[in-house]
Amino acid sequence: MCGIAGLFLKDSKLAPELGGLLSGMLAALSDRGPDSAGFAVYGDGESGQIKLTLRAAPSFDFVELMAVLGKIAGAPLTYQVYDTHAVVSIPLDREVAVATALASNSAVDVVARGKRMAVFKEVGLPADVAKRFGLNAMTGTHAVGHTRMATESAVTTNGAHPFTTGTDQCLVHNGSLSNHNDVRRDLIRRGMAFRTENDSEVAAGYLSAQMSEGASLQEAMTSSLSALDGFYTFVIGTETGFGVLRDPIACKPAVMAETDRWVAFGTEYRALVDLPGIDGAKVWEPEPAKVYLWERH
């Protein structure tokens, strides 16, 4: 099972509605993935700054942490706390010092890095997870989300999607990969680190490795068709891109819709029914083994 929701806005006037729309899409996919949920939102970016998404236990005092990090950075840091997560903006030239301090703090994990991307995920029903993080209020250009019914690894926050293995890069997956151990070993040899035993993280890592070696997202997605074996529908986000890929056998359901204001992906059409203008949208099933990609310029 598992459910995927993705929304890429073409019309910037819809930006304030991004979180609310994704929230509705995830709730509609609740019975496909009641274990856990997560989402990546591509919001505002500031030049010279990098955003880190931090995660800690429910009682963790982010205010105190930020005071310490502000001193290390030499100036107070802009941040926002979202339940168990916090997103902090750090001047690029102070990132190493801040990251070093974070690495030595075992109470907090750095779970995502992006100029514009922040990633939130937790165990629980999708609607509850969305509410805990205040997804309704989030704005941005595109977002991908996932509702999980675990098959290949445990129900944990780390096992929830999206997986991010590169700056502003994330992936959500419906399916199961059969050669993920092999690909993981190869990627580890190439210098990549993994947080989990999860097959989907390997897919994210594969794409990140390809892109770090110079491939475009389009090229990385195309080569993953031969490198990754198993069942998969991927929805992929980068700072400017939104990609969709299904395995050649197309075991997992998928439906897409597009208007002149947005492009959306849903594991089922039910996830798309409340999008503005859906009645006039082009609705279709993405073809197997075909790279679908939208980029903003």
Next chain:
Amino acid sequence: MPVVDLAHSSLRDLNGALHALTPDTNETHWTVINPRGQHNIAVGLDAPVEVEVEGHVGYYCAGMNKQARVTVRGNAGQGIAENMMSGKVHVTGDASQAAGASGNGGLLVIDGNASARCGISMKGIDIVVKGSVGHLSAFMAQAGNFVVLGDAGEALGDSIYEAHLYVRGTVASLGADCIEKPLGEEHKTELKRLLSEAGIDDVDTSEFKRYGSSRKLYHFHIDNVGSY
């Protein structure tokens, strides 16, 4: 002429009302609005009634249909008209995977494209797709007719038994034991009837190619009969 609005009525109430119809019912024309991609709409009907669904439907719409004529004005999710026994199901848009799967009878017409595994394990249903079909369509097809006006994806008719396959466009590849066969006059007559039942009168039957079983797989060999 009941109109059921699924934005306000439950799916269970709709299907319950349709199942309660008797053969002599006067409520012979039903309209369903706001389907919003819900699964299992109008499944298990067994009455000579017309049901029109205005919008896209989810999985298994009109599954196990007997007698009824169901029209979906939109796209259908997986398994439209799965295991249909009789009647007619018409989709004006595209259909997802496994359209008409394991159908025993009746007619399924899809105006758009059908994706993978259309007509998988069909057992007597007639399927007419005006667009193209995806890979592994008519896999293990046992009986019935399968007509595609567009193209067919890879492995058409894999492990086919006795169903008749007609494709007007290209076939990406044929599955195991499926071969092209001559299109005789009796096949053109059959094809003309199927097209006509699907409301198509302007297509020349000689534009189609016919495919079927070469009957060389294990179970077709008389030497293996003692194994069962």
